[in-house]
Amino acid sequence: MDDFISIKGISKKYGNTYIIKDMSMSIPSGRIIGLLGDNGIGKTTFLRLLGNLQQPDEGEIRIEQTPVSQMNVKDIVYLLEPANIFDWMKVKDSIAFYRDFYEDFDAEKALRICREFGLDSNVRISRLSKGSKEKVCLMLAFSRNAKLYLMDEPLGGIDPTLKKNIKMFILENIPADATIIMATHLLKDLEVLLDQIIIMGAGKIIYVDTDEIRETRNQSIDEYYSEVMENAADN
């Protein structure tokens, strides 16, 4: 049992509606995983449960044997949405704040990423465009050296140049043995990078290796995903 993340029978309800029902899976370490599914299907809820930002109604999630509920949130990177950063701060203040709060935060790396992104660290975050605020969130998340990175549509409003280089950016800035779980709609842009995918909302949870899909079905991940979702809609 050297699974990195072990999920046993978790359920989450809002009112009387199950968002996640009796979900179990084991995730090894060092994987880059795409979390796929239609909007509103529970991807954000799943990520929040993994990040201990919400608790399941039933079941348990363990990371390296430790229940997530007992873990220090500082061991997990949860990529913030721009709405959740302190935007009265200057970019350099947010770096200082993160450096003080997270032991694994690398301030030098943060400044390097600012330069790469063309972010002026003396500017107040509230004055930045939506795209630049997203860059601040990416910069803060990727300046940490953690074992687990959870990202909810990290590249929503990102500009085309960064989108083109995003694979390189992720690979350069994350430890090789880290696990990344990333909800994304940019399947065509990212599929070569993904080791595995989790599909929610296709009747059952599908968790599969991307190269296995290519090997056994001669399909791209994009084609496979479309087929799975069409079949689910027909049933």
Place this chain on the structure above:
Amino acid sequence: MDFRTNIPIYVQIATSIKEQIMSGSLHFGDKLPSVREYSLIYEVSALTIQRAISQLDLEGIIQSKKGIGSFVLGDCKDNLESRMIGQQVDEFVEKMKKMGLSDEFIISKVKESLSNG
């Protein structure tokens, strides 16, 4: 590198490294770039690179030494060439047999073709 998205990525990387050996840009005994370096060169995960490396190791094209790195095996250019030739011959023979031709007939046809130059 532009990948075909319906063929396993690790297979395409293993093929790319084989081609570099065949073309002479990687030589006998050369140390291959590290997993991390390859990951940035091909823009794929470390896991995908590890799979490509294990595949090449399994095929006897490279040798991986834990903690040291991977090396192009001394005899592997010949190895690769003879394997690729072997593959072509196997395919040819299989096709002929499917057509219901006898071994003698196939051999005589190959000889005929060779003597015609």
